[in-house]
Amino acid sequence: MKTFTPEIDWNNVVISIKDLYKSFGNNHVLRGVDLELHKGENIVVLGRSGTGKSVLIKIISGLLKQDAGTVNVLGQEVAELSPADLRALRLKVGFCFQHGALYDSMTVGENLSFPLQRNEPKMTAAQREKLVDIVLEAVGLSHTVNQMPAELSGGQRKRIGIGRTLILRPEIMLYDEPTAGLDPITCTEINNLINEVQRRFNTSSIIITHDLTCAKVTGDNIAVMKEGQFIKQGKFDEVFAENDELIKEFYDYNFIQ
Numbered sequence: 452m453k454t455f456t457p458e459i460d461w462n463n464v465v466i467s468i469k470d471l472y473k474s475f476g477n478n479h480v481l482r483g484v485d486l487e488l489h490k491g492e493n494i495v496v497l498g499r500s501g502t503g504k505s506v507l508i509k510i511i512s513g514l515l516k517q518d519a520g521t522v523n524v525l526g527q528e529v530a531e532l533s534p535a536d537l538r539a540l541r542l543k544v545g546f547c548f549q550h551g552a553l554y555d556s557m558t559v560g561e562n563l564s565f566p567l568q569r570n571e572p573k574m575t576a577a578q579r580e581k582l583v584d585i586v587l588e589a590v591g592l593s594h595t596v597n598q599m600p601a602e603l604s605g606g607q608r609k610r611i612g613i614g615r616t617l618i619l620r621p622e623i624m625l626y627d628e629p630t631a632g633l634d635p636i637t638c639t640e641i642n643n644l645i646n647e648v649q650r651r652f653n654t655s656s657i658i659i660t661h662d663l664t665c666a667k668v669t670g671d672n673i674a675v676m677k678e679g680q681f682i683k684q685g686k687f688d689e690v691f692a693e694n695d696e697l698i699k700e701f702y703d704y705n706f707i708q
Contacts, residue, residue, distance in 0.1 A: 457649055457671060463490035465623055465655045466511060471520035473506055480506050482679040484520070488623070493649055493656045495670030497663070503679040504659040508625045511657070512546050513537045525622065542570060545616035545654075549628045553600040553608060553615070560596040563587070563615050570619060582618055589651060590614040590644060606637035610644060617652060624648065624656040630665045642668040 466488035473481040480503040488494050498504050509515040510522055513529050522529045525543060532540060553562050563583045567574055587593045590610040600608060609629060616624065629645060630638040642665050648654055658669055666673055666687060673690045675683045675698065683690045683698055691698060 453646060453668060453671070455646065455650060457491050457493070458653075459492045459671065460490035464488070465490050465525055466657070467521070467523040468507075468511070469521045471507075471510070471522065472518045473503070473510060473515065474518055480679050481510075481517070484676075484679070484681060486674060486681070486684075488655055488657060490655055491649070491653060493645070493658060493669050493671045495658045495660060495666040495673050496676055497660060497666045497670075497673055498676035499661050502676045504661075504676055505627055507676075508546070508627060508657060508659055512541060512544055512625060542619055543621050544623045544625060545619065545621035547609075547613050547616050547624065547626045547629060549631055553611060555600050557600075558596070559587070559592070559598050559600070559603070559611055562600070562611060563618050566615060566618055586614040586618050589617065589647070604637075606633055606640060609633070609641055613644060613648065617648065620652065622655065624654045626656060626658040626660075628660055628662075629658065630660065630662045638662070638664065639668075641665075645669045 464487050466486070468484055468486040471481050471484040484507065486494070496504050496507060506515060510517050511524060511529065513532070516530055524540060527536070527540060529537070529540070554565070557565065560583050563586060564579045567579045567582065583596065584593065587596055590613060592607060592610055592614070595603065595607065595611070600611070603611065626645065629641050633641065645656065645658065646669055649656060658665065660666060670687060672685060673687050674681045675690060683695070
């Protein structure tokens with residue numbers, strides 16, 4: 452379970468999703484999804500591969516457009532935004548890709564500095580360097596500033612990917628399978644880092660995963676997705692307390708203690 456109680460503002464909804472549908476031809480991926488994320492809250496969207504989890508956060512970030520329903524992020528309807536307004540919104544919504552998405556030709560420090568150069572052109576080199584130092588310290592990798600991505604482990608690359616997202620101080624974090632492909636010890640480190648980001652930077656987050664341990668450790672609330680619909684939402688212990696065959700099937704799929 453989480454080791455701290457976050458300060459959640461239950462009166463402040465930062466993401467509101469209502470009756471969301473998305474299909475690709477005859478493949479009906481999302482089938483009427485409703486979800487609310489509050490200020491300071493971590494919600495875990497839990498589901499097996501192919502259930503529509505990643506499509507959901509791509510719609511939230513404007514990378515895909517829904518067929519029906521509404522997605523309101525920080526008071527703005529994402530599907531109605533102009534390209535310029537969508538770019539501005541994305542500065543407030545950090546997307547942590549599954550594989551880190553680092554530039555192999557840049558050092559760690561250059562990878563972190565790059566978003567600042569693109570989006571904060573008036574910032575001085577000294578100011579950028581200070582922010583890079585702050586973020587590297589936050590993710591526990593200050594010593595890697597001059598290393599290349601190829602020199603990092605998979606877990607380190609994920610940490611740097613989270614750091615590069617944090618560098619612009621987003622209000623919302625979207626994590627796509629943050630523990631996928633990692634060993635158990637590194638998974639624990641990433642889970643703890645997600646909680647530390649929430650505590651230290653006061654972020655609101657949606658965490659996409661099929662990892663029950665990740666869900667239990669990082670989620671203030673859990674939304675279980677199956678075949679494009681949420682079949683159960685609530686606290687982890689509430690969701691898995693009932694002897695529901697659909698939930699039990701997913702629980703048995705993981706090997707959680």
